[in-house]
Structure formats: C-alpha cells, structure tokens
Amino acid sequence: MNGSLKISLVEYGAGNLPSVERALARQSVQTERAATPESIAAARVLILPGVGHFGQLMRTLGARGLLAPIRQAIGDGVPLLGICLGLQALFASSAEAPEDKGLNVIAGTVDSLPITAKLPHMGWNQLRHVRPSALLEGIPANAYFYFAHSYAALDAGESAVAMCEHGVPFVAALERRNLFAVQFHPEKSGDAGARVLANFVAYTGAGSRG
C-alpha cells in the first residue's frame, strides 16, 4: 500500500462522501476533497461518489466547472472510481433526466429498471463476473454487495466486468484502463466492499503517475 498517495474525492454534495472517506480511512488511505477545477486537475487519483438524481449531479458538476477537468483527468490516465450515480455519470445520458448530458466517456445510456421488479433495487445482491478484473480481484463469486438505485446501465460493451440482475441484467462493475466504476456501494458493502476499495487503491499505487 502506498501511504503517501492521496485520493481526491469529488465534492459536490453527494451524501455518501463521508462514508467513502471513513471506508478509506479504515484502510489507512489518505483522502482530500476536491471541489474546484484546479483541485481536480491536480488530483493523482479520483473518486466520484454519488447518491441522488442524475440531472442534479450533472448540472452541479457543470455549474462548478468540474466536467472538463474530470474528462481531462480520465483522458490523461488518472485512475478514477465512480460509485453508484458516479458510474451512471460516465455514460452519455440517463432516462432519469433525458435533457441533461453525462460525461460520455463510456458509450451508451442509463435506463430505468423495469417496474415489474420492486423499485428501488435496494439491498444486497450478487454479481456475475463476465471477465477478469483488477477491481474484483479476490472477490468470491457468491459475495454480496449493497445496491440502492432505480436506474442502471444495461450495457457497457467491452468495459463491463460484472453484471447484476433486478428485473433485467445490468452493469454492476466496469473497467477500462484507468477508469473504474461500480453500481453498488463498496463503502457500505462490508468486507467485500472493503476488498473492492483495497483493489482500487492497489491499482493506483502501481499505476499512478509520478
């Protein structure tokens, strides 16, 4: 573990930010909050936490001038982990707010889960691993993760590393070079979630610039 590496959490009012900070603190990982374009441009590792409404998130990031620096960081190879709404924000758009654009760094859209299932999809569910993944390294196939959402990406092409199912199959975890995202909340998913965060930290320790 790289004790000197600091992870910057994008701060825009997400409710789960303190939980993510606590989960990382338990692993002795240092964090700081990044609320300005400058702090995001300077970040060596980013986490985009997220709880709430897609449109509200995108408008807030836009109003604070954070969209371009986040896209730039991803393009520059800065490791980024999106959590829950932070995964959805990576796509082009969401049915939750069709008029608002996403970061569009992953092709595709976010859809509503079908109303034939109880919504929100709330609670602990298992993953179906679809290809080898640094993020899910060492996670047993039957491990449970905590989900709380009504919208999901049904497809992420080659980037999808694990699927879940609630009415329909959806993307539970994706990975593309320095870009990582999970629909579940690793910070709320007990030991399994802690392992996912540890895997991300391990990747950043090995792969970060400088």
Add this chain to the structure above:
Amino acid sequence: MTLARRIIPCLDTDGERVVKGVQFFNLRDAGDPAALAARYNREGADELVVLDIAASRDHRPTFLETIRRVAAELAIPLTAGGGVANVDEGRAILRAGADKLTVNTAALRRPELLTELAAEFGSQAVVLAIDAKRVAEGWEAFVRGGRESSGRDAVDWATEGAQRGAGEILLTSMDRDGTRSGFDLPLTMTIASRVTVPLIASGGADSPSDFLDVFEKGHADAALAASIFHDAVQGLGELKCFLHSKGVPVRLSGEKLLS
C-alpha cells in the same frame, strides 16, 4: 442471483442511549448505541436503523452526535430518524452519516413532505415509517410514537406514501411490538401486496421461524428487530444460517476477504 432478504437490528434511542419498551411504552436503558452498532456490524447485520423515539427538538444535537458515533462504526447502510419534519432536518440526519432517513408523524400531517424529501435526496434515501394498530376494520396508522391515532388507514397510507416518493416502507405492528409473539403476518402480507417499494417488517420477532414466516408468508423484503438482538437471545449469524438452510436468500458473512 437474487436480492437477499435483509436482517436489520434497530436501536431505539432517547437521543443518546438505547432504550427499549413493550408496545412503545415502559422504557428502560439497553446500552450504548455505538457499541451495539459495532457489534452488529461485526456479526453480519445487513443494515442498521437508529431511531430517536423521544424526538424532541431540544436534544436533536445529541441525536445527530449519536448518528455520527454510530456511522463511524459501520461498513453497512445506516437509516436514522425521529421527528424529521422538513428537508433541512432530513439533510442534517444524512450529513451526520445516515444513508437513509425515516419520516412518520410529519408525513402523515403533510404528505407533500415525502415528495420534497425524494426530490432533494432521491427516493432511495426516504423511508416511510408506519406504526400500525389493529382496528375493527383493518389497521390504522398511529403518530407521535404510537400515542395518537391519525385516523388514516395504514394500507392506504403505505400506498400513497410510496406513490409520493418514499423508497421503502418500515412497517411496525404496534400490537406485536415488544411482545415476542411473532410478526404480524396479515398486516405485512396486506401491505406487501399493495406497494411496489421494498417493505421492512417490524414488531414481535422472537424465534428464527418468525423470520422465516415474515419472509415466506408475509412477503417482507427485510425484517427488523431490537430486543432479541440486544439481549443476545438471537444471534445474527445463527439466524441467517437457519434462514439459508430453509432456502431464504441471505447474505452470509464471516468470510475474511481482506488479506
């Protein structure tokens, strides 16, 4: 791949200490909330609920501090509530470290509150708590910690609450609360069949078979209990193993994943 049925210990507090009573009254001290939270997190609870049953404005800062202390112990979701009457009070609870907040009395008095909270924080953060008591025809929703009837049919209220934006219903049977005579299956089943959001059943838990019944016959998505867990009458791990052996999908923990 199935959504696991959740087992949720509940900490009823006077703001600062865990208390317990029978059918909402005769309260006595049952320990430190942060210490109990740490224990349940370790033993495999799927979630934790912390309620301020006194819910007076005066000691709100104390309760927020309790939420902070409890949240610090948890790697699982935390729901907190008690007396939340507006968006600002809801925000204070979430900022203190809760993932979801419960509303009860204030939502019955002004149902638009549910819509306002859902618009601000998302439905997944809004839990409608309903204290239901048997009346001649069906069940009625009670307010102010079970002290006062709202005159509102509990089943209708649950349906309306979900439509207005509640992402989950926490249903407590006042008739069974603290009696250890099993969950109220007819009540649970009736509401489960009427709402499309997840349902947490509460009140009356005693034996593992009560939990099996509330999932299989009551169709609850989660089951909540307090005293049997506090008193260690029922271990969480054993309960989950029992449910697993009966074919109920549950999250079994205990496997150490961090090397």
